[in-house]
Amino acid sequence: MNSPTPIRPESDLAAEFWEKGRSESCPIYDMHGHMGEWHSIYFPRCEPAQMVRSMDTAGVKLLCFSHHASLNSPDIGNRVAVEAVRAFPDRFRAYLSVNPHYPEELARDLAGYDSAGDVYVGLKFLPDYHRVRLSDEPYRRALEFANERKLLVLTHTWGGSNYDGPDEVRRIAGTFQNAVFLLGHCFNSQWDEAVAVALEHPNTYLELTSVPGRRGVLELLCEGAGSDRLLFGTDLPWFDEHQGIGSLLSADITEDDIHNICHRNAEKLLAV
Numbered sequence: 153m154n155s156p157t158p159i160r161p162e163s164d165l166a167a168e169f170w171e172k173g174r175s176e177s178c179p180i181y182d183m184h185g186h187m188g189e190w191h192s193i194y195f196p197r198c199e200p201a202q203m204v205r206s207m208d209t210a211g212v213k214l215l216c217f218s219h220h221a222s223l224n225s226p227d228i229g230n231r232v233a234v235e236a237v238r239a240f241p242d243r244f245r246a247y248l249s250v251n252p253h254y255p256e257e258l259a260r261d262l263a264g265y266d267s268a269g270d271v272y273v274g275l276k277f278l279p280d281y282h283r284v285r286l287s288d289e290p291y292r293r294a295l296e297f298a299n300e301r302k303l304l305v306l307t308h309t310w311g312g313s314n315y316d317g318p319d320e321v322r323r324i325a326g327t328f329q330n331a332v333f334l335l336g337h338c339f340n341s342q343w344d345e346a347v348a349v350a351l352e353h354p355n356t357y358l359e360l361t362s363v364p365g366r367r368g369v370l371e372l373l374c375e376g377a378g379s380d381r382l383l384f385g386t387d388l389p390w391f392d393e394h395q396g397i398g399s400l401l402s403a404d405i406t407e408d409d410i411h412n413i414c415h416r417n418a419e420k421l422l423a424v
């Protein structure tokens with residue numbers, strides 16, 4: 153059996169990743185991660201120290217995440233995310249997870265946002281799972297909060313969804329223009345709509361968790377929206393960092409595009 157041949161053998165960047173699994177010149181900012189256990193699936197490495205080990209193998213400098221417990225267990229809430237960031241302050245930042253079904257807990261968490269400036273980079277919404285439309289009332293307070301503070305808002309987005317599909321994102325991106333919306337999964341399968349929304353709304357970025365394995369999509373998004381509007385993300389621990397990196401290195405895009413996606417855009421958004 154032949155050994156695997158790099159698809160981009162001409163690229164020093166690709167060669168470095170193929171050989172070492174990581175690159176000195178191209179650190180990764182994974183802007184869409186999670187943490188902790190999830191029902192119905194076994195994650196071998198989903199606790200903070202284990203996740204840092206996964207990140208190290210791929211040169212992931214920073215993971216911005218929302219904890220599964222914060223999204224689904226309001227009795228635990230965002231406390232576990234705060235603890236994880238403070239245990240590994242150089243490697244993690246958290247999105248404050250918003251569960252629209254628990255307004256009292258949300259009000260409490262938002263009230264504590266400013267005192268956790270070392271922890272949070274913004275908010276995280278999961279409309280399709282919580283079955284609440286982005287433009288519906290339960291999200292309004294969180295959106296106003298993000299708009300006042302010019303925060304990042306990572307929201308799950310899915311093609312064809314009534315909760316977080318393209319038209320719902322258009323509504324909130326147009327109304328809350330000071331917030332910056334990171335469109336998780338960038339409307340999985342509705343790639344043309346992802347490009348259209350990015351062009352219509354400069355306060356949106358397309359996050360790539362759903363893209364690895366889909367041939368031609370990275371090229372389409374770079375060409376249509378521009379690589380300065382794309383963000384690396386994996387849903388770690390759901391998917392593997394190297395799957396995402398390999399898809400970038402194997403696509404017909406430039407090294408500049410790869411640097412934009414892996415770290416430059418995130419560095420600007422996080423002001424690091």
Ligand SMILES: [Zn+2]
Pocket residue numbers: 184185186308336387
């Ligand atoms: Zn997610």
